[in-house]
Amino acid sequence: MENRQAKSIKKGLSGNGFQGNLAVLMQQVNIGIIGGGTVGGGVYKGLQVNGALMASRLGVQLRVAKVAVRDLKKGRAVNIPPALLTTDWQSVIDDPSIHLIGEFIGGTTTARTVVLNAFKKGKSVITANKALLSAHGEELFAAAAKYGTNLYYEASVAGGIPIIKVLREGLIGNRITRIYGIVNGTCNYILSRMKLEGADFGEVLADAQRLGYAEAEPSLDIDGHDAAHKTGILASLAHGFWVKPKDIYVAGITAISKLDIQFAGQLGYTIKLLGIVKKFESGKGKSAKIQVSVYPALLPNSHVLASVNGVFNAILVRGDVVGDTLYYGRGAGQDATASAALSDFADAALDLKCGTKSRILPFTPHEQDGAVLPISEVVSRYYVRLSVIDKPGTLARITAILGEANIGISSVIQPEGHEGSSVPLILMIHDATNSNVTKALGKIAKLSAVKAPPVMIRVESFE
Amino acid sequence: MENRQAKSIKKGLSGNGFQGNLAVLMQQVNIGIIGGGTVGGGVYKGLQVNGALMASRLGVQLRVAKVAVRDLKKGRAVNIPPALLTTDWQSVIDDPSIHLIGEFIGGTTTARTVVLNAFKKGKSVITANKALLSAHGEELFAAAAKYGTNLYYEASVAGGIPIIKVLREGLIGNRITRIYGIVNGTCNYILSRMKLEGADFGEVLADAQRLGYAEAEPSLDIDGHDAAHKTGILASLAHGFWVKPKDIYVAGITAISKLDIQFAGQLGYTIKLLGIVKKFESGKGKSAKIQVSVYPALLPNSHVLASVNGVFNAILVRGDVVGDTLYYGRGAGQDATASAALSDFADAALDLKCGTKSRILPFTPHEQDGAVLPISEVVSRYYVRLSVIDKPGTLARITAILGEANIGISSVIQPEGHEGSSVPLILMIHDATNSNVTKALGKIAKLSAVKAPPVMIRVESFE
Missing domain, CATH: 3.40.50.720 (NAD(P)-binding Rossmann-like Domain)
Structure with missing residues (x-):
């Protein structure tokens, strides 16, 4: 043929x-x-x-x-x-x-x-x-x-970033251990402007729609599904088994407030929507599992991905031989x-x-035992923002709940200049599983001193 | 066969x-x-x-x-x-x-x-x-x-950056208009540390040699020849004619002083050794010429290449279809x-x-009329540092020479806090040809008020 x-x-x-x-x-x-x-x-x-x-x-x-x-x-x-x-x-x-x-x-x-x-x-x-x-x-x-x-x-x-060719051919000699991608230009545009202008999500979204950077029906982008499609493709290609869309944990950027962008900034972080693929070391005889997720995350300002702004895309790929590499360019547009x-x-x-149409296969299913780690088991660090009544004992009750769950707190920040019936309280949480943190935050949400559902955003340390 | x-x-x-x-x-x-x-x-x-x-x-x-x-x-x-x-x-x-x-x-x-x-x-x-x-x-x-x-x-x-594959295959649908590469890890390591520590070239070089980031005989790296080899290869591949080493203008980093790094920093710039390939628009009937050079340049701090530090390499490639793309990773090491x-x-x-050993040729000489623009005809902006005696009339004499040569000055800075027989005077010069600027600086060097050979470093605006 x-x-x-x-x-x-x-x-x-x-x-x-x-x-x-x-x-x-x-x-x-x-x-x-x-x-x-x-x-x-x-x-x-x-x-x-x-x-x-x-x-x-x-x-x-x-x-x-x-x-x-x-x-x-x-x-x-x-x-x-x-x-x-x-x-x-x-x-x-x-x-x-x-x-x-x-x-x-x-x-x-x-x-x-x-x-x-x-x-x-x-x-x-x-x-x-x-x-x-x-x-x-x-x-x-x-x-x-x-x-x-x-x-x-x-x-x-x-x-325009030739990332498929890079993964499939350029880095073929590598076991891919990490992929961190800013792969949705609409979300990155919105988050960049929110940070730059101190503007609210809705405000910037409306402007992005007017300028053609966001669709009239924006949910495919802002809810993270488009990023999940792309992240799933990259994960599958890198790890040699087909990652099913249902196995990808997806959170979009609609819950990101200007308050969180501002507090993150004060702490030295920038919030980006990331497609994340992480390979975890597996024990002997156990099959390796990978995390495949899309969520907004706090990145250290000094990290190169934190300075990828506007509609640009960038993908960091870590290989066991090559180390960290990064690819940057326009992620969309004609x-x-x-x-x-x-x-x-x-x-x-x-x-x-x-006459070699199958010279390089579009996808080689070479990992028979590949599996996606459920988000509940994924370990990461967290930024948590609570709205609390500023009265004695509140912090003690909150830290007690976290302590009981064996969740370590790396810092507690009560930003100044906030007055009213409730004030913001920021907790930076050490490595913990998602399920542990989610459960603990559920208990914290029920405290009488906590006046709004806790805001939780993961912190990416690129380790 | x-x-x-x-x-x-x-x-x-x-x-x-x-x-x-x-x-x-x-x-x-x-x-x-x-x-x-x-x-x-x-x-x-x-x-x-x-x-x-x-x-x-x-x-x-x-x-x-x-x-x-x-x-x-x-x-x-x-x-x-x-x-x-x-x-x-x-x-x-x-x-x-x-x-x-x-x-x-x-x-x-x-x-x-x-x-x-x-x-x-x-x-x-x-x-x-x-x-x-x-x-x-x-x-x-x-x-x-x-x-x-x-x-x-x-x-x-x-x-480890798959830049050859990117240029040859990934961006094959593009006319490449610009390449800016940080392609020598030794030089980038030295310049990064000079900036970070305010240290002198010789000091950092000695330390780099001790740590194995620089050879005992470092001239291939620090004089820019290694970067020129790589820049020539990229230029040839992108432009379809073989760029001869003798046609590449090469300046290394040995003349970069901590004073210039410091002044550049105060003006919002970082000094990097760049491999530069620029395609200039040619008039009708004229064959296109490209600039192929290696020299240290001042980059705006906000530019992504300014934050590529240590032994890392990064290459910005601009295509007429894809726009700006960037590739980053370790440029050397086993x-x-x-x-x-x-x-x-x-x-x-x-x-x-x-059975297709010649499927993709290592190099296709598709540009018959390609030629390298001599450095004398290359237009750029410049940072010039003079050591002058601080007396009335000096600046007038200097600006008169530049004015006669039709060279525009965008700013004159006399940094404070320098006392002694001579003081530094920084000139930022508008777009001008290399030959024009070199000639004018030759005249300026002969002024009695000018106490040391002028330091000239090009400024890259990425236009």
Whole structure:
């Protein structure tokens, strides 16, 4: 199958306008793009601008042969010639002159069918669809293997940062022990502005929506689900077993108040939404478990991730051989995502040219005993903010509850300048399991001197 | 040739101890390591630790079959079984059971012969040798092409950061407009400590030598030549023509004083040794020129590169599609370099397995008209420190010389607290060509009120 398609690309040469002797043979790979929106339009634009440059680097010319769209008459930010447009995506997949399919429609229903149908036709697929991978990754990887095709998904995580290639190839000699990712630009934009301006969450969200940095329906971003899709993909790739979305603990940023950002700042911390993947040492004969979570965390201001601001993404990857490495760039937007998709098209084109479509598998399930550690068992440090009535004995009652639960307090701060019926009390808590802390906070919440549900934010020490 | 060697790997299976049906066929690639020092030892150790993991990810087992060393009896930090050792590197290359060669002896003479001889035997080479590439890159790439082999050199630039793969593959859809790299860990360590401790260059260098962060003979590092090797490789890869070492302007850090670090700090800047590659827009019909330089520069403290400290490396790459991206990690040391070499061995093993040794060329000379802009024509901003006698008219004479040369001054600072026969005077100079500024400073140096040669450090605004 593979060699047949490779040959058909070579044979197709006579009709594609390229001249030259065999030594400088320029081959052409025809692309069918499904979805003419932000990403599909970006890929088209990117090839218009840099297609010739890519061909000179690759020895293969990438050509957009067809673009399937929902509405032929819809105005588009990127101008695609009407002759390329069709509303019939299946015809693009079926077209024998088209070698590669770009799935850029988003969603998890039609997109799944697009990918599976392309595989059935022996065509590899390039996608930017993290939700699709999160929901149906295992099925799609199995289908790619079954049909001798491949699925390329660099654009699905962290936009223009080539993090998939880095994890899969660049750090292949490493056991990955930690991943800390700022992988949702919307959340990072909101948290950055809240810190910079001392503004409230709702205020900044509304402004972000007005500026186009947040969706009208923002829950996918601000509730952490988009970050969870990406974190799950990175965890799976790094650890060699498919991390199920249901096993990922997810907390978003809607509960982060400007008060907490301010107190964290006074203590030398910055709050960021992190995708976290940690491998814990396992005892002899025990299978290793990994933490896979998304939650807002306090980072020391001196840590490089604390200074990643605005819509930028950054991912720290720690390998047992290489140590700490970090990758930074635009995590979203038409052009950044297109850059990632173009690199996938280049890889796919080379794989077609060489007749090696399965040279690097999209995912190798090499860890049979891999499992996700439940959040209840995850150990971390904590920032806890209580609203208490400022009267004698309150602190004693609180610390007694924590003491009974064997939870150590590293510091207690009662910030000055707060008057009224209740005052803030900040506790910094030593390493403890989530279940222990949650239980203790439940008891503390019931104290008569505690006037609001305790605010708990994890503290990341990057150990 | 390629398919023949791929077949020989598959045939060799029966004798390598692997069992299994065809569906889970595990292939073995035998590696010959030339040089059992830091990098060679690191690769051996890395495969000891993570070889099985890599095999499960790759479907190919990497095995070190032979290690050629200079002295069989020399003690080694990494314990290599004596049965693997030989002093006859040519026999390793000639050994028909060895598929890939790692050149880790360093230097440019024997190393060149090792690589060429391996190519002649149809064997691809993995190297960490930036000096070799800098001196003989064009010849070696041509030889690789001639013999249908490949040269992999991820480990030659920025240690464990997979920057070669990022530039060659991850950002292939981009025209690279800027590269700013902190690519010499020794210099960055020295400059970081000078800033942190207010210490003098010589003092910190001596300590760095004691701690093993600087060589006994440190000139390759501190004079900028090592950074120039790496910057030249990155520039060549990004711009598609081979940048000759002689065309790279190089200035090291030996002239950086604690006084300049201190004044720069007061003005909001940090001094770093940068490898800089800038593409300038060219007029119609003119071929594009790029700046390729290594020099210490003042960076705004707020810039992410300003906070890269110690022996860490970081490289900012700006692409026309992706925007700014940044890559950070350990730039040297046994393990970081081994991590990079292991990823090259993985790529090379896949290319062998697939019979596609030239799938991705080590270098594509796609820019026929590329040329390096002479430093004299490079435009930048400048920090200038003069030692002047504090008497009326001095500043007027200095500014008159700059004015005549059409050089704009953005600010003049006479730091307080300096008494004596001469006082420091800091000039921050607007965009001007290097030749213009150098000439003007030559005139200023001759003024009777100017008591020492002017100190000039470029200011990088990352535009």
